[in-house]
Each structure stands twice: as C-alpha cells, then as structure tokens.
Amino acid sequence: xxxxxxxxxxxxxxxxxxxxxxxxxxxxxxxxxxxxxxxxxxxxxxxxxxxxxxxxxxxxxxxxxxxxxxxxxxxxxxxxxxxxxxxxxxxxxxxxxxxxxxxxxxxxxxxxxxxxxxxxxxxxxxxxxxxxxxxxxxxxxxxxxxxxxxxxxxxxxxxxxxxxxxxxxxxxxxxxxxxxxxxxxxxxxxxxxxxxxxxxxxxxxxxxxxxxxxxxxxxxxxxxxxxxxxxxxxxx
Amino acid sequence: xxxxxxxxxxxxxxxxxxxxxxxxxxxxxxxxxxxxxxxxxxxxxxxxxxxxxxxxxxxxxxxxxxxxxxxxxxxxxxxxxxxxxxxxxxxxxxxxxxxxxxxxxxxxxxxxxxxxxxxxxxxxxxxxxxxxxxxxxxxxxxxxxxxxxxxxxxxxxxxxxxxxxxxxxxxxxxxxxxxxxxxxxxxx
Ligand SMILES: [Zn+2]
Numbered sequence: 001x002x003x004x005x006x007x008x009x010x011x012x013x014x015x016x017x018x019x020x021x022x023x024x025x026x027x028x029x030x031x032x033x034x035x036x037x038x039x040x041x042x043x044x045x046x047x048x049x050x051x052x053x054x055x056x057x058x059x060x061x062x063x064x065x066x067x068x069x070x071x072x073x074x075x076x077x078x079x080x081x082x083x084x085x086x087x088x089x090x091x092x093x094x095x096x097x098x099x100x101x102x103x104x105x106x107x108x109x110x111x112x113x114x115x116x117x118x119x120x121x122x123x124x125x126x127x128x129x130x131x132x133x134x135x136x137x138x139x140x141x142x143x144x145x146x147x148x149x150x151x152x153x154x155x156x157x158x159x160x161x162x163x164x165x166x167x168x169x170x171x172x173x174x175x176x177x178x179x180x181x182x183x184x185x186x187x188x189x190x191x192x193x194x195x196x197x198x199x200x201x202x203x204x205x206x207x208x209x210x211x212x213x214x215x216x217x218x219x220x221x222x223x224x225x226x227x228x229x230x231x232x233x234x235x236x
Numbered sequence: 237x238x239x240x241x242x243x244x245x246x247x248x249x250x251x252x253x254x255x256x257x258x259x260x261x262x263x264x265x266x267x268x269x270x271x272x273x274x275x276x277x278x279x280x281x282x283x284x285x286x287x288x289x290x291x292x293x294x295x296x297x298x299x300x301x302x303x304x305x306x307x308x309x310x311x312x313x314x315x316x317x318x319x320x321x322x323x324x325x326x327x328x329x330x331x332x333x334x335x336x337x338x339x340x341x342x343x344x345x346x347x348x349x350x351x352x353x354x355x356x357x358x359x360x361x362x363x364x365x366x367x368x369x370x371x372x373x374x375x376x377x378x379x380x381x382x383x384x385x386x387x388x389x390x391x392x393x394x395x396x397x398x399x400x401x402x403x404x405x406x407x408x409x410x411x412x413x414x415x416x417x418x419x420x421x422x423x424x
Binding site (some may be wrong): 009014018024047048049050052053054056058060064065066072073074076196197198 | 256259260263267268269270271272273275276277281284285288289292293294296297298299300301302303306307308310311312313314315316317318319322323355359362363366367370381384385386388389390391392394406407409410412413414416417420
C-alpha cells in the first residue's frame with residue numbers, strides 16, 4: 001500500500017521549490033486539486049514547506065538595492081494603462097492565444113513547454129504574451145466576473161489561465177474552469193493558486209466548441225457534473 | 237509570534253488600505269533581503285532589480301494574496317520573490333544559451349560598506365537561525381536543496397548533473413525540507 005500522504009508531500013517539497021519537471025508537475029497539479037485541499041495533513045505540510053522556502057531566502061546576504069528602484073516603483077504605484085484592473089485585487093485572466101502567434105513573439109517560444117497541462121509555465125512568459133496579444137491583435141474581451149477577463153484572439157488553439165493575487169478558495173475547495181456553450185458546460189480543469197497567489201494553467205482547447213469560460217468554486221475531488229457558484233460575483 | 241512579524245501584519249493591513257507609508261516601511265524592511273536573494277538566484281543585477289520591482293508591485297496591487305492564516309508576511313513575501321526569481325532564470329535560460337552561472341557569486345559591488353545594509357535586528361536573528369539549520373543538514377541533502385533553490389534547477393537537471401537517480405534527488409529534497417522545517421521550528 002502506497003503512503004499517499006508521503007508520496008504527495010515528497011512532490012510538494014519539489015513543488016514549492018519549483019523544481020519539478022513537467023511530468024511530476026502535472027502529477028503535483030492533480031494532487032493539489034484532488035487530494036491536498038481536503039487533507040489537512042498535506043495542507044499543513046504545503047504551508048510549512050512554503051514557509052521554509054521563504055526562510056531559506058535569508059541564507060543569501062542582504063544587499064542594498066540600487067537607489068533608483070524605489071522611486072521607479074513609486075511612479076508605477078498609480079493606476080495606469082488600459083488594464084485599470086491591474087490596481088484591483090483578485091484578477092484572473094484567461095488569455096487565449098495561438099501557438100503560431102506565440103512562437104512569433106520575440107522568441108517567447110512557449111511551444112517548447114511540455115505537456116498539455118503545464119502548471120509551471122513561467123509567469124513572465126504568460127504576462128508578456130497577454131500584453132503582446134492586447135497590444136498587437138484584435139482581441140475580444142469578456143468579463144468573467146470580479147476582475148477576471150477572458151481574452152480571445154483569432155486562430156486560438158490554446159488556453160492559458162493566468163492570474164495574480166488570486167486568493168485561496170478555502171479549505172477543501174478548488175477553482176473549476178468550465179467551457180460553457182448554450183446548452184451545456186464542459187469541465188476543463190481544476191486549479192489552485194500557487195501559495196503566492198499566482199495561477200498559471202495551460203490547456204489545449206478548441207475555442208470553437210464553447211461560447212465563454214466560467215470559473216466556479218467547488219469541493220475538491222467532487223464530480224464535475226454541473227457548475228456551482230461562480231468564483232467571482234459579476235462585476236458592477 | 238515574533239515582534240517583527242506582528243509589526244509586518246500591521247503594515248500589511250495598512251498597505252491593503254492603500255497606505256503608501258506602510259508600503260515604504262515594508263520596502264525598507266525587505267528590499268535588502270529580497271534583492272540579495274534575487275541577485276543570488278539570477279546572478280545579474282538587472283534581473284535582480286526586475287524581480288524586486290515586480291514583487292513589490294505585486295504586493296501593492298494584490299495585497300490580498302497574503303493570507304495571515306498561512307504564515308508570517310516575511311516568508312510569504314520572500315517566497316514570492318524567490319518564485320519570481322526562478323521564473324525569470326528559467327525564462328532567461330531558454331531565451332539565450334547561458335553559460336554556467338557562477339555557483340558562488342562574487343560580492344555584489346566590491347566591499348564598499350555603503351552597500352551593506354543595516355538590517356532590522358529580527359531579520360538578522362532569523363538569518364542566523366536559518367544558517368544554523370542549513371548547516372545541520374547532511375551535505376548531500378544541502379547540496380540538492382541549494383541547487384534547486386539558489387540554482388533554479390529542476391530535479392531532473394540536478395540528477396543529471398550529479399549523476400544520481402531522480403528518485404534520490406526527490407528523496408533528498410524531501411528529507412532536507414522536512415529537517416529544515418523541524419530545525420527552524422525547534423530554534424524558534
Ligand atoms: Zn494527504
């Protein structure tokens with residue numbers, strides 16, 4: 001009999017260090033949505049390991065950052081840009097873009113990432129991708145409630161769910177992503193934010209198969225039959 | 237709870253309400269630790285600046301990502317800095333073929349004492365404890381941990397570099413994390 005908690009926690013140790021390779025990362029992703037939320041022992045271990053990664057930072061000697069850094073940050077602390085939502089909490093962006101588009105973007109080469117669901121796609125890549133799509137392409141935006149937006153561009157083949165500052169949905173709960181068409185909702189993926197609030201999921205989805213995306217909060221490991229409560233109340 | 241952590245909670249609460257003074261105070265407290273960490277992971281000052289910039293901007297824009305129920309602000313924020321530093325290193329290493337980053341970095345800007353920072357005493361105390369805990373690890377566990385944490389390497393890369401099975405890397409990492417956790421709890 002395999003020790004489920006031990007096996008899970010061994011993966012969690014690599015997960016908080018961001019050192020899992022794609023296969024293990026996919027397994028960790030699965031355990032994080034199916035097992036961890038409902039297991040107080042593993043949740044406690046996840047939080048403890050996360051704290052250790054914060055503590056470990058202190059082994060590096062402190063260094064005074066360059067003086068211009070704080071003024072630069074101060075200047076940017078004003079709400080700015082067309083993404084006014086950037087200054088507000090809990091935004092989640094589902095950015096949809098094609099592989100062809102991405103490969104053409106300054107060598108971002110997201111296509112080199114493994115697996116159909118790669119939770120550890122570097123944040124910077126997706127953010128840059130989202131910015132690029134917004135700046136250079138005719139995109140459609142649909143609110144997903146709260147500050148979440150669905151972005152879609154022509155020629156879509158892949159779906160990125162990207163968010164920062166996304167709060168944990170609560171003990172025993174996960175976020176669940178649905179593709180909704182007029183008559184039914186198809187379950188796409190369950191996810192949890194990284195302990196630092198980052199969400200990053202990559203899925204291969206045929207965009208013509210649904211009308212819009214929906215994110216709900218559901219009990220971890222539950223059967224995805226019908227969408228429950230939306231994760232974020234309708235904006236406005 | 238330590239005094240330093242309790243003060244952080246209050247600063248974070250005020251920051252959440254849009255108090256820039258509280259933001260500046262958290263910057264004063266953590267910019268040095270964050271920059272030192274980011275520099276050690278990325279090995280480049282320009283990248284380290286970006287990491288620290290992004291981490292503080294994220295803090296300002298989405299303060300609710302920190303949940304006090306899950307641990308002190310200190311570990312949340314520095315884990316966030318680490319997360320971003322590793323992100324950036326991985327991305328950089330794909331964008332250009334990078335030569336081996338120095339495992340042991342040169343001191344940042346000579347030995348100019350002006351670059352050393354006067355650190356809050358509670359952070360200095362904790363730093364000593366963390367180093368003590370790290371030193372208590374068996375060397376082979378400490379090695380894989382440092383390669384992952386400061387080197388930004390995946391477990392597969394570590395296994396290849398050390399010429400040991402992946403399973404061994406996982407076991408050592410897990411053991412190291414558990415021991416560190418226990419040691420840090422015991423010390424504090
Ligand atoms: Zn468990």
